[in-house]
Amino acid sequence: MRVLIVGCGIVGATIAYELSGDDRFDITVVDRQPGPVEADGAGVCPTSTGAALGLLMAAIAKKEKGRNLKMRLAGVDWYDRVIPELIETTGLEIPYNRQGILMLQYQSDRFEDDRRQWEALMKIRPSQSRRLEIWYPNQIRSVCPQIDVTHDRAWGAVYSPDDRQVHPAILTQALINAAQQRGVKFEFGREALGVTLGKNPGVKTTTGTIKSDVVVISAGLGSAKMSTLDLRPVLGQAIQVTMAEPIGTPGFQPIITGHDVHLIPVNQNPENLDYYVGATVEFEAEPTIGALKPDPTAFDTLWTQACGMIPALESATQVRRWSGLRPRPNGRPAPIIEWTDENSKILLATGHYRNGVLLAPATAMEVRSMLEGVS
Ligand SMILES: Cc1cc2nc3c(=O)[nH]c(=O)nc-3n(C[C@H](O)[C@H](O)[C@H](O)COP(=O)(O)OP(=O)(O)OC[C@H]3O[C@@H](n4cnc5c(N)ncnc54)[C@H](O)[C@@H]3O)c2cc1C
Numbered sequence: 001m002r003v004l005i006v007g008c009g010i011v012g013a014t015i016a017y018e019l020s021g022d023d024r025f026d027i028t029v030v031d032r033q034p035g036p037v038e039a040d041g042a043g044v045c046p047t048s049t050g051a052a053l054g055l056l057m058a059a060i061a062k063k064e065k066g067r068n069l070k071m072r073l074a075g076v077d078w079y080d081r082v083i084p085e086l087i088e089t090t091g092l093e094i095p096y097n098r099q100g101i102l103m104l105q106y107q108s109d110r111f112e113d114d115r116r117q118w119e120a121l122m123k124i125r126p127s128q129s130r131r132l133e134i135w136y137p138n139q140i141r142s143v144c145p146q147i148d149v150t151h152d153r154a155w156g157a158v159y160s161p162d163d164r165q166v167h168p169a170i171l172t173q174a175l176i177n178a179a180q181q182r183g184v185k186f187e188f189g190r191e192a193l194g195v196t197l198g199k200n201p202g203v204k205t206t207t208g209t210i211k212s213d214v215v216v217i218s219a220g221l222g223s224a225k226m227s228t229l230d231l232r233p234v235l236g237q238a239i240q241v242t243m244a245e246p247i248g249t250p251g252f253q254p255i256i257t258g259h260d261v262h263l264i265p266v267n268q269n270p271e272n273l274d275y276y277v278g279a280t281v282e283f284e285a286e287p288t289i290g291a292l293k294p295d296p297t298a299f300d301t302l303w304t305q306a307c308g309m310i311p312a313l314e315s316a317t318q319v320r321r322w323s324g325l326r327p328r329p330n331g332r333p334a335p336i337i338e339w340t341d342e343n344s345k346i347l348l349a350t351g352h353y354r355n356g357v358l359l360a361p362a363t364a365m366e367v368r369s370m371l372e373g374v375s
Helices: 010-020 067-090 111-128 137-143 168-181 220-226 296-309 311-315 353-372
Strands: 002-006 026-031 101-106 133-135 154-160 164-166 185-188 192-196 202-205 208-211 214-217 231-242 255-258 261-265 274-278 317-329 336-339 346-350
Touching: 002 010, 002 202, 010 026, 010 168, 010 346, 010 353, 026 168, 067 164, 067 168, 067 353, 101 111, 111 133, 111 154, 133 137, 137 154, 168 185, 192 220, 220 231, 220 317, 220 346, 231 296, 255 296, 261 296, 274 296, 296 311, 317 353, 336 353, 346 353
Parallel strands: 002 026, 002 214, 026 185, 101 255, 214 346
Antiparallel strands: 101 154, 133 154, 192 202, 202 208, 231 274, 231 317, 255 261, 261 274, 336 346
């Protein structure tokens, strides 16, 4: 079966890799960018994957059960299995932080309810092969001395040792490289202009039409132009900084997060001095429809929260700063994985909003099983 994938961010690349192990699929991927997602870009990133921080928040998601939680957990399991394979086959060094996520918890009117919810989740997670721990200020101070536990009245933190963080662009490059080795054809610099329907659907591109048996649209925000989907951009800004001296405990550098602001070590080397801090969540407001731009005030709020949580950041030096757009489905949950209509051979795999890196593997597995059902 010929499968044409439109869009090669993390979602398209993961689908291509997942299908590439199976001889029944003859796969082509087109993307309008001149080449694979670039690592460490600055300024406005042309793809969502190029801007992503790569947090894989699965066990620490405040959900007891359900499809979204299952997809999250499956994502981490897939990466634990596939990343070593990718490193082996491509020789690429894929930064993959396995030291967990520490999420600060703050006093509020409902903090007792919050604590009870976390305690309930702590009891449930072992049945999902995961762990969660509640840490109180003394433990936080001794294990992560870089955190100011008095900032904004933190009452403690939830530590999720089984969650991860990966470098999204390098991971995408590795998936492309490995899929190429398994026979997938990639055509960069080729923009899809629209789908043509019929027995064999096709995609009109800047350099002619490509016929296929099935078309998978995984073009992120660009998917809206190829379908009737209503996807809205949600902007995120982030920064990479370098420190004059190591912070925290060398050898234990988890992701630290508070009020949705994340501090992420760039790598796990004990001498690492570089961190990512991100990301803002900026919605399109009426007066700026179609012209969403990074808001300096949102960045200042992010940076103030980061420095309050980790005071050593005040002396950090900026390495690069960037922004990107997340594809959010309007009025329905993310992500969207469905046929455009009952009889069509056009499959949408898009709208992953804030968790596209985490949800790409479960998306790819679902796409695979949907394609297996096509006669
Ligand atoms: C600042 C920021 C931080 C984030 N942090 C995280 C995080 O920590 N964890 C997480 O899981 N997610 C995170 N995300 C979200 C994540 O980046 C997205 O959900 C994910 O990248 C979406 O992947 P995608 O492949 O669907 O889209 P994209 O990465 O945007 O890829 C779509 C591809 O389609 C191509 N394309 C579009 N239109 C066409 C066309 N007409 N023809 C051909 N090609 C086309 C584009 O060139 C692009 O390469 C973050 C996002 C941002 C902006």
